[in-house]
Amino acid sequence: MKELTRLIKDYARCQGACAVGIATTETLSGGPPSTHIADVLPGARAAISFAFPLNQELIAPFLMKKDRRSHEKDNIDTNGLVGGLSLQLSKWLDQKGYPSIPQAPNDVYRQDSPGGVLDMVPEISHRYLAVRSGIGHFGLSGNVITQEHGAAVILGCVITSAALVPTEPLPETENYCDECQLCMASCASGLMSSDQTTVVSMGEKTFSYSKRRSYLRCEYVCGGFTGLHPKGKWSTWSPGRFVIPEKDKDFLPAVIQGVKAYAQRPEMEGGYHHSLMPGTKLWLTCGNCQLICHPEKAVRKERYDMLKQSGVVLQERDGSLTAVSPQDADAHIAGLDPFTRSLYVDVDDA
Ligand code: SF4
Ligand code: SF4
Numbered sequence: 423m424k425e426l427t428r429l430i431k432d433y434a435r436c437q438g439a440c441a442v443g444i445a446t447t448e449t450l451s452g453g454p455p456s457t458h459i460a461d462v463l464p465g466a467r468a469a470i471s472f473a474f475p476l477n478q479e480l481i482a483p484f485l486m487k488k489d490r491r492s493h494e495k496d497n498i499d500t501n502g503l504v505g506g507l508s509l510q511l512s513k514w515l516d517q518k519g520y521p522s523i524p525q526a527p528n529d530v531y532r533q534d535s536p537g538g539v540l541d542m543v544p545e546i547s548h549r550y551l552a553v554r555s556g557i558g559h560f561g562l563s564g565n566v567i568t569q570e571h572g573a574a575v576i577l578g579c580v581i582t583s584a585a586l587v588p589t590e591p592l593p594e595t596e597n598y599c600d601e602c603q604l605c606m607a608s609c610a611s612g613l614m615s616s617d618q619t620t621v622v623s624m625g626e627k628t629f630s631y632s633k634r635r636s637y638l639r640c641e642y643v644c645g646g647f648t649g650l651h652p653k654g655k656w657s658t659w660s661p662g663r664f665v666i667p668e669k670d671k672d673f674l675p676a677v678i679q680g681v682k683a684y685a686q687r688p689e690m691e692g693g694y695h696h697s698l699m700p701g702t703k704l705w706l707t708c709g710n711c712q713l714i715c716h717p718e719k720a721v722r723k724e725r726y727d728m729l730k731q732s733g734v735v736l737q738e739r740d741g742s743l744t745a746v747s748p749q750d751a752d753a754h755i756a757g758l759d760p761f762t763r764s765l766y767v768d769v770d771d772a
Contacts (some may be wrong), residue, residue, distance in 0.1 A: 424519075429527035429586040430470055430499045433514065437507045439472040440575065440600070441568060441695035443555025443589040449556060449625035456532070456553075457624055459581045463523045468586040470511065471551040471567060473558070473575040474500050481574065485725050487732040490659045491692045491743035493713075494706035497576070498694050501527045504578035520584035527578045529697050539698060542637045544690045547617075548577035554624045556589045563605035563614055563711045564631035567598065573715035591627055598717045604726045606632070608710035610651040610658060611639035611666060638673035641698075642666065646707040647680025647717035649735065651764035654748055656730055661737035663755065663767045683765045737766070 427444060434442040446468045450457040459466040477496045483489035510522035515522040525546050534540035539740050549566050552558055557577070560569040565573040606614050620634035641651060649660025657663075662683070667676055685702045693703035714725045733745035746754070755767055 423583055426584060426586055430511065430515075430586065434470065434472045437510070438503060440571060440744040441506065441557040442470065442472045443552070443557045445469045445471060445551045445624075446586065446588045447672060449539055449588045449627075450551070451625050451648050453550060453554075454547070454622060456544055456653060457550050459546065462525075462546055463521065463581045463583065465521070465583045466523075466581045466626045467583075468584060468588070469546070469551050469555075470580045470582065470586070471548065471555045471557050471577065472568070472579065473552065473577050474506070474507075475571040476574040476576065478571070478574060478716075479562065482725065482728060484659075485710070485713060485728040485732060487659065487735065490706070490743065494692050494694075497709070498707055500576045506577045508578045508580050512582070515580070515582050515584060515766055518581050518584075522576035522580055522582035522584070525579045525581065527576055529571075531697075540638070540641075542641065542698075542699035546579065546581065548579055550622060550624060550629075551579050552577050553629050553734070554627065555590060556592050559592055559594070559599065560629050560631040560683075561599040561605065561671060561715055562601050562603065562632050563713060563715060564634055565605070565712050567715055567717075569596065569598065569717060572717050573712045573737055587651055591629075599715075600719065602719060602722060604714050608714045608726055608729055610708075610710075612652075612668075612712070613637070613639045613762050636670035636673050638670070639666075639679055640708075642673055642677050642680060644708040645677070645680070645684075645699075646705055647677065647684050649707055653750040654734075656748075657734045658710065659735055659743060661707070661735050661743060661752075663689045665768055687737060687765050688739060690737075690741045690743065698742050 431442045431648040459469050480493040484493035512522040512524040521718040530545050532543045535543045543680040552566045558566040559565040567573045619630050620633045621630045646660040648662035648664040649658030650663045690705045693705040696704045734748050734751040735743050
């Protein structure tokens, strides 16, 4: 198993992974349901966790509202590479006599959650497997942060019946997260709690990060239905300006209203299909908490400043997006006909 573990790590690195680790049923024991690998593959003994880096060069243009599509394409391509490696590696292990199951990097949700798939609880948490196996640390954001690429990585895993040799979590002293809170400041949805913490124990190791409030917050904003920060000075790449509620309970009606409007807006360039969006594509408009979090604090600050100064996004009738000042955006919205305005602004304000 030692040699097989070595080969698997090399396999993943040869395919482009920047980090590879192994979690086992022992190192995941006592963890939350999304670490129960035997629920996915009866007889599972281990999970191979890995990360692929996003292209850092495309992050600043995305945050500055200069170029949305290049980062979106990189994100889609990298997810494809991660999913491809999961599939290839699981088949490679199958052929060696170890039944294995690939896990898609995203868009796989548990049906047994109280709100069903809308709760967006993953079948297997790539994040939990990644921190337990030493791919990276939890940042305050709850994202997995890596020494080299920060949070700008896409995670994947393979569940296998092979009893691989586990890898240990990284020492907490090496975690670069200094609780700068720029991830929170760059999140228009308020997903991360500033005063509550989630603690997770797996295999007698404990990890923590800021508690996530209703995931509908991220669905509403990262889904692109709305994007104007509550202070009105900047937005995500979403042209939506619907008010972001303060309380978790108000997000479900807001998302329902947002989805209806979203489906009637002109199509944007690019995009991708998501299981929770039948009939229309999704376009990448946020991810700020991930993109801001660079290992160097100066770069984090620089990126946050880029976001704050990037303006407010408007959509033209041909679907294209333009970033303008908040004042120009208000004037543009006021000049729209009532129906078009209702696709972007709360009806009471339309
Ligand atoms: S942005 Fe700052 S607080 Fe948030 S995870 Fe990164 S280093 Fe930690
Ligand atoms: S992706 Fe955007 S909306 Fe979702 S948590 Fe991160 S910053 Fe907030």
